Amino acid sequence: MNKNDVIDKSFLTYNQQMRKLRDDKKIICNGSLDKRTLIRSGYFNIINGYKTPWYDTSAYSEKCTLQNKMDTISKAYNELSRSHLDYVKFYMDNHKRIPTWIMLKVVNFSTFIDVLRYSKKSVRHSICNLYEILDNKGLPNVKLLIGSLHWMRIVRNSCAHNERIYCITRKESRNCQSGRIFEKYLKSLRQSYSRTRDQKVFDLIVYFKYYLPHQEFIQLISELKCIIYELKSSISNQAFENIRGSMGIKNLDDIDTLIGFSKDEIDYNKFDKC
Secondary structure, rough: HHHHHHHHHOOOOHHHHHHHHHHOOOOOOOOHHHHHHHHHHHHHHHHHHHHHOOOOOOEEEOOOOOOHHHHHHHHHHOOOOOOOOOHHHHHHHHHHOOOOOHHHHOOOOOHHHHHHHHHOOHHHHHHHHHHOOOOOOEOHHHHHHHHHHHHHHHHHHHHHHHOOOOOEOOOOOOOOOOOOOOOOOHHOOOOHHOOOOOOOOHHHHHHHHHOOOOHEEEEHHHHHHHHHHHHHHHOOHHHHHHHHHHHHHOHHHHHHHHOOOOOOOOOOOHHOOO
16 A cells, blocks of 8 residues: 555545545545445445345355345345435446445335344344444343334335324334334333333334434434424324324423433444445
């Protein structure tokens, strides 16, 4: 490595990094959304993501069945082949493989969860550590990682079908594979949250505490509060209390309490790629 290489890696702006990705690595990288991905993920994480063979069964956990691995890879390929996005078509026509970061942008939410579920332990644990998704012993909480994404997917799908979501509920099953996950934030709120075992919309708000940078979470809560208080002023108190309870919110003050819980900022540059 010569001196010029060191200077280039040390002082490239994000726009220059985007240009380098396009010109040197032939990776499509344009516009504000791709720039945000670059800022959050980092240049070298994107390069490594480009090289990762997600279509190889050896890239997944040895504890998963071959059938699960093949089904997941097949679903991802099928969804990529149906995509009409220009950059997907470009890679299909000009390259022998699709980068991991493009695959993850294109596949359905459920397929993304399967890719994550069957990934190697080190990958799942790295993601848990990145977002501080940890159990009460400080260890990676994979159940919370997968469970929170599943609940996010269910609520998202309901929104996509214009369904009424304030009362959406996921009841606890006998084998405890569904229902409320008692993570640290819920446990830190009033005890009545620990007595309710069904997942509600409020659980999704709690999960966003993990996935969003603090300022973005504050913005989300601010907009949510505006909607809630506007609704409260426009309907009867009895109707509002029914909606609040159906959302899983015991008291409106709990939303502000959730903001106040301490959390380190997400440091994407320190993501352990394992």
